Amino acid sequence: MAKPATKLSEQVRRGELYTVDCPSRGVLKHVTSLWGVLVLITLRSGTHRFSDLRRKAKGVSEKMLAQTLQGLEADGFVDRKSHPVVPPHVEYSLTPLGREASSQVESLVDWIEANLYQVMQARQRKQEI
Amino acid sequence: MAKPATKLSEQVRRGELYTVDCPSRGVLKHVTSLWGVLVLITLRSGTHRFSDLRRKAKGVSEKMLAQTLQGLEADGFVDRKSHPVVPPHVEYSLTPLGREASSQVESLVDWIEANLYQVMQARQRKQEI
DNA sequence: CCGCATCCGCGTTGATACTG
DNA sequence: CAGTATCAACGCGGATGCGG
Numbered sequence: 001m002a003k004p005a006t007k008l009s010e011q012v013r014r015g016e017l018y019t020v021d022c023p024s025r026g027v028l029k030h031v032t033s034l035w036g037v038l039v040l041i042t043l044r045s046g047t048h049r050f051s052d053l054r055r056k057a058k059g060v061s062e063k064m065l066a067q068t069l070q071g072l073e074a075d076g077f078v079d080r081k082s083h084p085v086v087p088p089h090v091e092y093s094l095t096p097l098g099r100e101a102s103s104q105v106e107s108l109v110d111w112i113e114a115n116l117y118q119v120m121q122a123r124q125r126k127q128e129i
Numbered sequence: 130m131a132k133p134a135t136k137l138s139e140q141v142r143r144g145e146l147y148t149v150d151c152p153s154r155g156v157l158k159h160v161t162s163l164w165g166v167l168v169l170i171t172l173r174s175g176t177h178r179f180s181d182l183r184r185k186a187k188g189v190s191e192k193m194l195a196q197t198l199q200g201l202e203a204d205g206f207v208d209r210k211s212h213p214v215v216p217p218h219v220e221y222s223l224t225p226l227g228r229e230a231s232s233q234v235e236s237l238v239d240w241i242e243a244n245l246y247q248v249m250q251a252r253q254r255k256q257e258i
Numbered sequence: 259c260c261g262c263a264t265c266c267g268c269g270t271t272g273a274t275a276c277t278g
Numbered sequence: 279c280a281g282t283a284t285c286a287a288c289g290c291g292g293a294t295g296c297g298g
Binding site for chain 1 (some may be wrong): 145146147148149152153154156157158161162163166167170185186187188189202203204205208226229230233234236237238240241242244245247248249250251252254257
C-alpha cells in the first residue's frame with residue numbers, strides 16, 4: 001500500500017479517542033455496538049452464513065445485520081465471501097485482525113456476564129430508594 | 130423487595146447474552162456506548178465533576194452525559210457524591226466494580242488505538258475498489 | 259429462496275433554553 | 279454549576295421489493 005502513513009500517523013496517536021473526529025471513535029462504535037459485539041463473538045466459532053448469524057444473534061433485524069457486517073468488513077475485521085449460486089450463498093469469517101478484536105470484546109463480555117449478578121443487585125438497591 | 134436471587138441466577142448464566150431480554154445486554158449497552166466508554170476511562174484518573182467530564186469527553190451533550198452517568202450509577206459502576214452548596218458541587222468516581230469494568234474497557238480501547246492504522250488501511254483498500 | 263437495498267413510523271440523540 | 283424541558287434531526291426496526 002503506497003502510504004498515507006504520514007497523514008494517518010498524525011491523527012492516530014494514543015488518547016485521540018478524546019478528539020471528536022478521530023477515526024477511532026467510528027471503529028469503537030462498530031466494534032462495541034450490540035450487533036457488532038454479537039457478530040464478532042459468534043464468528044469466533046467459525047465461518048457463518050448471513051442467515052446463520054441472523055439466527056444466532058437473537059433479535060437482530062436483517063437491515064442492521066447487513067449494516068453491521070458492512071461496517072466490520074470495511075474496517076477489516078470480517079471477510080466476506082460470496083458464492084454466485086442459486087440460492088445465494090455468502091460466508092462471513094473473521095480476519096486475523098478481527099480475531100484479535102473479537103478476543104478483546106469477548107473478554108469484556110465475559111467480565112460483564114461474570115459480574116452481572118452484582119450489577120443487578122446494585123440496580124435493585126437504587127430502585128428501593 | 131427481598132431478593133429475586135434465585136430468579137436472577139436462572140437468567141444470569143454464561144452465554145445468555147444471546148437471549149434477547151437478558152439484562153447483560155442492557156449492561157453492555159451502558160458500558161460500550163461511546164459516552165459510557167469515555168466516562169469510564171476518564172474516571173480512571175480520579176474523581177471528576179460534571180463539567181470536568183463534559184470538557185474531557187469532547188462532543189458529549191449535557192443531556193447524554195447526565196443520562197450516561199445515571200445509567201452507570203444505577204449499574205453500580207459510578208459513585209455520585211453531591212455536596213449541597215451554592216454553586217452545586219457534584220463529584221463522580223468509580224466504584225470498585227466500576228474500576229474493574231473500566232479496566233476491561235480500557236484494554237479494548239487500547240487495542241483499537243494500537244491497531245487503528247491497520248483499520249484505516251483496510252478502509253482505504255475498500256474505498257479504492 | 260437468500261442476501262440485501264429501500265421506504266416508512268418511531269424511539270433515541272443532539273442543540274438550545276431554562277431552573278434550582 | 280448541575281442538571282431538566284423542549285423540539286428537531288437522526289438512527290433503528292419492520293415491511294417491502296428485487297436481483298441473483
